[in-house]
Amino acid sequence: MSLIHVTSKNFEKALQAAPGVAVVDFFATWCGPCKMLAPVIEEAAEDMPEIQFYKVDVDEAPELARSFKVMSVPTLAFFKNGELVKKNVGAVSYEELEELINSVK
Structure with a gap:
């Protein structure tokens, strides 16, 4: 499984x-x-080893949430080769989730 906090x-x-x-x-x-x-994320991380899944707690990393303009949770951000797409x-x-991932591949 490839799910990293x-x-x-x-x-x-x-x-x-x-x-x-x-x-x-x-x-x-909360x-x-x-x-x-x-x-859903945990299952996808197990089923799709070619995709890297990360979790960011917005209360522990508010500056990350601000930098990606996360105004509501949950927000999924999809990156391709390090760029937000x-x-x-x-x-x-x-x-x-599968459709969203396929749309950025």
Whole structure:
């Protein structure tokens, strides 16, 4: 499984180490929709080893949330070769996540 919790200190390094597509889940521990999305992200991380999945707790890394203009959680940010290419706000199903990933490949 390729699901890594990152902070402001290791975010850039982690993203640089992820060639291809990476998905960053900006979440908060108190957020209901984030809790609904968590198992979807975990399942996708197991099923898609070619994709790097990261989780960022916005309460622990508010500067990261600000830098990516995350105004609501959960927000999924999709990166390709280290560049932000798409964002999606709100919980999604596994199928919707798969479609989002395929749209940035």
